Amino acid sequence: MRLEDLKGQYPKTPDFISEMIEKEVEKQVHTQKNVRRSRKKKKVWTLGRTATAAAVACVLIGTGAYAAVNAYRNYHMNLQQQGSYSVVTGVTADTESQTTEALPDQIADVRIETSYIPEGMEWKDERHLDYINTDNKGGFSIDSVLIGDGNLEEGLTDTSVEESEQTIFGEHEGVYLKYHTVQTDTHFNQRIYLLCPEEGRIVTMYIGSDVSKEEAYKVAEGITLKETGEMVSTGDMWDWNTLVENENAALAEGDGSELPAYDTVVTADKLHIYTMGEEIYKDGYLTEDAQGNQTAESKVSLKVDSVQVSDDFSLLNEAYIPDEWKDRLDENEKLKDNEATYVKCGDGVDTLDEVVRTESFSAKLVYATLTVTNHSDQDLENIHYYIRLSLLNQTDDGYQEKDYMNQSGEDYDYVQWDGGLNIDGGMQYYDSQSDIGKNYISSLAAGESTEVNVAWIVNEEDLGRMYLEVSGYGASLNSPNADPIQLVDVRQ
Incomplete structure (x- = not known):
């Protein structure tokens, strides 16, 4: 950036x-x-x-x-x-x-x-x-x-x-x-x-x-x-x-740097929710054919095969573990708790930000396995994918997204989390990468499928709120978007 x-x-x-x-x-x-x-x-x-x-x-x-x-x-x-x-x-x-x-x-x-x-x-x-x-x-x-x-x-x-x-x-x-x-x-x-x-x-x-x-x-x-x-x-x-x-x-x-004034509730008509195992076609994926020509209608599908929950890194390929996770395990190779620091804002002139209190939350690793398939009659290259983890609570009006960052209370103005928690939902771990950049599949022959694995660290109490956003936009659910956002229900 x-x-x-x-x-x-x-x-x-x-x-x-x-x-x-x-x-x-x-x-x-x-x-x-x-x-x-x-x-x-x-x-x-x-x-x-x-x-x-x-x-x-x-x-x-x-x-x-x-x-x-x-x-x-x-x-x-x-x-x-x-x-x-x-x-x-x-x-x-x-x-x-x-x-x-x-x-x-x-x-x-x-x-x-x-x-x-x-x-x-x-x-x-x-x-x-x-x-x-x-x-x-x-x-x-x-x-x-x-x-x-x-x-x-x-x-x-x-x-x-x-x-x-x-x-x-x-x-x-x-x-x-x-x-x-x-x-x-x-x-x-x-x-x-x-x-x-x-x-x-x-x-x-x-x-x-x-x-x-x-x-x-x-x-x-x-x-x-x-x-x-x-x-x-x-x-x-x-x-x-x-x-x-x-x-x-x-x-x-x-x-x-204030948070955008989006609606707190996403109505159901803006979401298309799938179950695990359903095949979702991703014609909007940015891909290239063997000659390097970009194609908008790639006829690529994606489906979530499984989601596993762990308290260590045994499911991960060590080569792709992000730097910010390197210190997330304790002496027993188990995930440390996620630490939240509650802060009262100062004016920066006569007063400084002040830590009000800290709190620990039990952490879990969420590991998802997905299959990406090329349904076209031509070989494709540089297939981009982006899977976002959203935490949703169902309400009478639709779905409300839990935001780890946008929180405030009587004695605090915001919460500062340590480096391991999945604060924004973006992909933290992913094991399919190409020469042109991360979260790309280098090539996929006509009719061929490949496996993609992604993972996040979340608070254990949020396992029952998890949905995977596979639209490829990578934006918050509250961001304006003309098309319904595609979610896969992976609640545990």
Whole structure:
């Protein structure tokens, strides 16, 4: 997923469609809004589209561009405290006017590098420095913006900050922030802003809780911007003012992380409920023929053969056990209880989120075996599947979906769960994977069938509420959808 999907300590309803397609990308969709990033509409900018050194700008795009970049040499980064837990990071100039010269239309491209990499880490791509063999749950995500060509008086406000420091990182002025959170699993709870005046850029480092402050400082001290030899349009880049405007607006609006106002009850006419063993045709599956042509009417069927419940991982293929489950077994190789933390929200300025109480729930593994069949007269490739587990209570008006996240009471505002529970219903374990991505069947010959196994961890008390959503949408049942959602009754 994306930097804008990183969020703070308040839970947010996840983007299941994105999870289907890019589950491995920026998997912080269940973490913290403090590192959530808004994006300019229809303009996606990666770290490879950053700034050039001033001398290179002078050679490639003329003295006007050089003057604009050179003007930033009098700029400095500063930090101001507002309230007990809110800070404002700003950029100021030595001169009375903070207005720089206009940016050129194009600027040289650079990439961000560091001379120090913590032991056990490697670059996963041009902006992610992660621990080897992890599932993109922490480490470093690095982004940057232009300093810009306008007035820089307004600063960037961050809340729920429990530690802050203005300092020098190597050759760059910067600010370090650590956010307060009640989460116990890996998440992004630290940030460093670096001012790079020679390149006219501000670099932002989003840092996981699996990284110590000392290691974060060492990486920041080694940051440099290297030329790539290419030119890019400044119109496709964000500047500091745009970043501040969007971040501060999101903060004023509650950061957009509130749960959507869907109806709590799904009427029966929006659901088509099957029993185990019934064959369900999936003409909407995205598949390809042997020539690589996508076909919408693939004549693929799916049926749920069995559902087993266990208190250990003996049913699973060890190669496909997700990282977040690696610590879910106790010393006897049995599932640990699921832990719920009940939290009262603070305002992030004078008060912080407070843990009211914790509660344990007996956990069970739910393991489903399904058969996928190609009924067409041609071989198919890259058959996508997505099976979602829904917890439903039948009501007089239809079905009400139980939401582990959207809960509140007299003394708490939300519940934070540990890393093992199936919070959103999305597939956690699946053993049929292809070269193009997970939850794909590489190939299926005409008339051929294959087995798919999926699994979730749930609270034992919810075994009697379980339905498998096989529509392939991957969305919550309360999400708007024109077609009836296909469910299989797997209640135990």
